[in-house]
Amino acid sequence: MATTPIEHPSTTSTLPMRQKPIPYTLINGRRTPLSSILPPLVFGTATFNHQYNSDPFALDTTGLVTSALTHGIRAFDTSPYYGPSEQLLGNALATPFVRETFPRNSYMVLTKVGRIAGDEFDYSKEWVRQSVNRSLERLHTEYLDLVYCHDVEFVSPAEVLEAVKELRRIRDEEGIIRYIGISGYPLNVLGDMAELILRETGEPLDAVQSYANFTLQNQTLAGSRGILRLKAAGVDVVPNASILGMGLLRRDGVPVGGMGDFHPAPSPLREAVRNASDFCNAYGERIEVIAIRFALETWISAGALCGSKGDPASGIPWKHESIDDVGGSKLGVSVIGVSRAPELEKTMLVWRSILDGLEGGQETAVQAGRWYRAWEWSTNRRKAVQILAEGVQEVLGEGFNYAWASPGPGYVNKREKKKGGIVQQSEAPAPWLTPAASPEAVPVQDVGDVGEERSLPLR
Template identity: 80%
Template sequence: MASTPTEHPTTTSTFPTQQKPIPYSCKDGQRTPLSSILPPLVFGTATFNHQYNSDPFALDTTGLVTSALTHGIRAFDTSPYYGPSEILLGNALATPFVRETFPRDSYMILTKVGRISADEFDYSAQWVRQSVARSLERLHTDYLDLVYCHDVEFVSPAEVLEAVLELRKLRDAGKIRYVGICGYPINVLGDMAEMILRETGSPIDCVQSYANFTLQNQTLAGPRGIQRLRNAGVEVVPNASPLGMGLLRRQGVPVGALGDFHPSSRELRAAVRKASTFCDRHGEKIEVIALRYALETWISVGASCGSKGDPASGLPWKHESNDDVGGAKLGVSVIGVSNPAELEKTMLVWRSIIDGLEGGEETAVQAGRWYRAWEWSRNRQKAVQMLAEGVQEILGQWFEYAWASPEPGFVNKRKRDVSVAVGDEDEQPWLTPAASPTQSPVEGVPEYFRKEKGIPLR
């Protein structure tokens, strides 16, 4: 279990005004459209896991979540598959400061069902109910804003349909508000969205794709991606993992306590290292270019399945409304960080991106920021675009490449007839601080690529 959350003195010295609720309502079965309230920047907590960090219990997760809230982030994405992530996030949201200043209705919680481990999936109605009940308990809440079927490519369409139907029953019972699916292969996401619409007569609310709109792979923006999903009635399509699960970093893929889990090949990694060297020669880090490019470009490219939810301002205690940044839909992105420095850098990048949107010039002046912030943002956008094109030239054949998911020969080891009570699953126990193994070198990964964690986004 996670340790008792520790609050920072800077967050407890004064109590700002209680934050306003996100305007959700449900009347006669008609819910507020997700595309009108989902914030365009979502904090992903896959980093609160042993895949990305040697010991997630050692991370200042309470400080990260609190700081994210104070900088305007109003949505958090997690999953039972992310080890202790739900526990750590739930404890961070349960501190007296957060509960007093950020009531439950002022932010959104997104989680998932179905994926248990690397080779175990259970999409049965029984497991969906048990998983949601467990998530509610871990996250200290009586409802979940959005629940995805996790990594749908690993199961059959019939299993996905069963899980979606059960999630809709839980939605009608008030346990959750919106239902989505997520996964990696673009074609599978399109197939599943179309199947759900065809079989139920009602579209899925949200489809989250990861690592498919990055410097390395932009198929989510094409006709097989967001256009196909929009045609299937999908309201919102968030883009997760703008760094390709940490692939697009100077130090290479993240190596946590579980070793090198990243599915990319040696050849793809070598191409990214060349691209990173190219960025170095121009005084930039590839992860900074990758992050800004994906966030800034997806705001417009993903707008057709975006949201008018209020964006994070990126500044402490400064509220920003959608009207302040032009009033149009913005493509939704999911970012993840492991430490305060990464969060600060990400918020600075996001603030600059927001400054460059329509009305940014006037907004900056009204807020007392530099009157040339809009101009600087637009010039920075041009520089990032130029380097992004250079990176894509260097990637060559690896640009738009997608790895296999699942790998050939995958077998789901979960037995459908397993009956397990909530809290007594046959899962491997989480590694605790005392039990966390010492991170050992992974063959073929140079030492200098293992020194920093960087911004591993998933």
Template identity: 80%
Template sequence: MASTPTEHPSTISTLPTRQKPIPYSCVNGQRTPLSSILPPLIFGTATFNHQYNSDPFALDTTGLVTSALTHGIRAFDTSPYYGPSEQLLGEALATPFVRETFPRASYMLLTKVGRIGAEEFDYSAQWVRHSIKTSLERLHTSYLDLVYCHDVEFVSPAEVLEAVRELRRLRDEDGTIRYIGISGYPLDVLGDTAELILRETGEPLDAVQSYANFTLQNQALAGPRGIHRLHAAGVGVVPNASPLGMGLLRRQGVPVGALGDFHPASRELRAAVRAASAFCDRHAEKLEVIAIRYALETWICAGAPCGSKGDPASGVPWKHESNSDVGGARLGVSVIGVSRAPELEKTMLVWRSILDGLEGGEETAVQAGRWYRAWEWSRNRRKAVQILAEGVQEVLGPWFGYAWPSPGEGFVNRRKKDVRVVVEDGEAPWLTPAASPEAGPVDGEEVCEKALPLR
């Protein structure tokens, strides 16, 4: 795997400079609010596993992560549940170039605890401590910026409460954790859990990550059951992940690979999405392109109540960027993920075009070497995407706003209660999510499913 950055036209600089630390502080137990420093664009590495790719170790993950850093990305999301993701990300961040140019304090690492396998969860205090220790080792770091309890709907509220309390003990004991949150799919469970933790502990969650709940097909995260309820529960940041609905919103349909068809969408919902894709085709657009742009661009505003003022990655090479460069308001936080450099380049082009349309974006685009009319083009593109998004929603009809059940009927946690934490004979085999194996490309596709992680 490569150990030097892949430069792109928007990031070329003859003299890379050592990047400045993210302005975090903790004085007398009072931490910098996560909402003031978390970047609004997070690189998800769920794609670094055997489900999204036949051999993740064959990917140039080192070159990809380094290129993401040179593009201005300053946060990476992973999980022990994502197979070798933590290891591959850790190795990419440990190269001499990254260590010298991007010190650990200049980017944020987000990982998770609790989910071990598709049907195996352990939220016990003992396992939480073991999981954190292992994550620190794999990521070659002395601390984790944000740790989520992974997919809380699969365990009881009491188990989540135990895990959160243990994570906070670790935070307060030695600073190996800075911020704590939960992740999952059903919005009612996320809301109930956030309120429970505030009520039982007197302290709100720093973050709640939702996936597939703000897309062309389902926008419930922007409503009263979503971000407004979480904001009322004191949650600092609500990142939106999987804007393609776990691959549902693609011209070619949900990805199907070696493990068969994993997606919970019904036949009727898939048929409605195929009709929506045909609608986009008739207007010379791809469903997935409209879906990704719509989700990223709309969530910047819809997610602002629980957004962040972190580095926006607007494309000024080797410069410490400020949220004030694009208006200074909180921006809704999104999680994207890619497997290859061209996917990263295309995703960043979309992201920066979106930023060009914000207040202050015109000047920032010029500083970054983009077209002086980029602001105007971005605003017009937003209108076109909005019109097609409304058309897609009309085609979806009753399936617009539908959420599938999670967990599915008959789910049983198969984790044995007496499992020993210590692995005596080396690392256990990599465990991977019930996600998508590698999907075949679509000719001319601008944004593919690998551009977004499952969780």
């Protein structure tokens, strides 16, 4: 299990009072729009999984979640498919310190239904209900803020529609779900499903989460096939996840965890990314750094059409940031995935700098006692990153905007239904590795003991 959180030097100031609730209301069947309250920076916990780490139980997930909260993050994304992620996140949010300082209504929990394993999906009403109840138990919560149908491209449109209708029934009759969306990779499928659901039900989706479609390597989410089509289908919020392309945009290549090399990127694309990494090195930059800053900073504006006015994370421990402090306009929503304290610390520094470059950033910095030239530095940094991003696009060549097949050739869903609606599983899902069964655990050390190569996000 995760260790007891260790307070970092930047988080040892006097602890504040209980944090304020996110302003959600439900009156006469009308609820606060998700785009009014979802924070524009979401902590993704797909990294609490054997795909990205050989032993997620050895990670200090409790310390990570606690530090994220103190830095202003107020939304966490998980899934039953992410191995022990729901369990680890739930345990981190259930510590006495978090319960006392960060009441449940002061942050949002986002999870998913439908995906069980790499080749196993179940979107039936029976499984949706079972999955939701299991997530509530694992996450130690009485309600879920947002539930996605996970990776909708792997099942039929009829199955997606059935799952969405059941989630809405649970929302309306049981009140344990607040918002409903879908997630996936192929943009054409996401657009098709959003349009189908609006047409068949008369109600648009609250959210459509896309991953790896707005990065240094692939920016199609910002175009007519992405956010513009989803907006036309009435989608309220379009979060951009996996800004490193599931770890593709790293100098060391895709991460290989306890499940081996899972990444679907073909060899030519990997080679092109390696060349792009060498290009960044020639200008004294790491491709990860450019990729993170570019995606977060550019999506703030490119994703604003389906963004949110939720308060952003300040990036500074115990400092609350209001959306009005950074101009008051909608900001595109991004999901970040980190595994270790240095990754979180560096991501928060980048995020703070990005906020400094927004409208009113100069005045906000001065009022907060930060450097009066923070806004100037941020805008200059944005220009430099944009130049390198354009260079990376040139180096990638045909690899720019390339999308791999999802699902891949020969895919077969091993989950089947018997007649009469009884769910039958063709073979039992492999349970996630427990600490005893995991590869030899190496305790995660604090910032000073982690090398530079592991100091940036994996996802």
